[in-house]
Amino acid sequence: MNRDELIVRTRQLVGEGDRLVANPSLGALQVWLKRSDDLLSTAWGEMDRYHLAWLLVGKPRGVVRGRPMAAHEEAAYVRDVATQKTAALRMSLDAVERQGMPFVGETGDRSAASLDRPPDRSGLPGDAGLAERLAEARRRAAEHRDHESPRAPRPPRMTR
Numbered sequence: 689m690n691r692d693e694l695i696v697r698t699r700q701l702v703g704e705g706d707r708l709v710a711n712p713s714l715g716a717l718q719v720w721l722k723r724s725d726d727l728l729s730t731a732w733g734e735m736d737r738y739h740l741a742w743l744l745v746g747k748p749r750g751v752v753r754g755r756p757m758a759a760h761e762e763a764a765y766v767r768d769v770a771t772q773k774t775a776a777l778r779m780s781l782d783a784v785e786r787q788g789m790p791f792v793g794e795t796g797d798r799s800a801a802s803l804d805r806p807p808d809r810s811g812l813p814g815d816a817g818l819a820e821r822l823a824e825a826r827r828r829a830a831e832h833r834d835h836e837s838p839r840a841p842r843p844p845r846m847t848r
Contacts, residue, residue, distance in 0.1 A: 689793050691784060694731050698781045701727060705774030712766035724773055728780060730793040 701724045708717055757765060783789040 689730060691791075691794065694727075694791065694793075695781065695785050697727055698777055698784070702774055702777050702781065705770050705777060708770035709767050709774070712763040712770070714762055714766055717766045717770060720770070721773065724777060728776070731780065731784070731791045733792045 701720070704720050705724075708720060784791060
């Protein structure tokens with residue numbers, strides 16, 4: 689998938705999410721969630737339960753258990769989940785479109801990103817000088833390891 693295709697498909701899903709909030713339908717929500725999950729996993733990789741919990745996707749505030757939902761409860765559930773997932777899709781769109789971040793599923797044209805090398809296994813762009821800059825940053829940090837130690841003796845009444 690190239691960057692332009694991801695942007696177009698994400699915008700479509702954001703629009704569908706907005707329509708679900710305005711006109712909730714549980715069946716439409718289930719199809720939309722599957723499509724958006726597929727797109728996000730293709731672009732960014734599989735999300736585990738931790739990531740989904742962090743995004744609060746699929747965790748509505750007022751969960752109904754042990755009985756069928758009433759129509760107004762179902763509509764509230766659809767709105768809540770669609771709002772959360774649409775926010776996640778907007779973050780993805782911002783990352784690809786405005787920030788030009790490389791993504792896991794990226795193939796083909798990368799004109800929106802000014803990267804000379806393909807992303808490495810972590811999804812970050814390759815950079816020839818990165819190792820040297822990282823070593824320098826670690827050296828400088830090592831010079832300041834003592835900053836967390838106490839600077840003045842503690843008065844006896846403060847010591848237990």
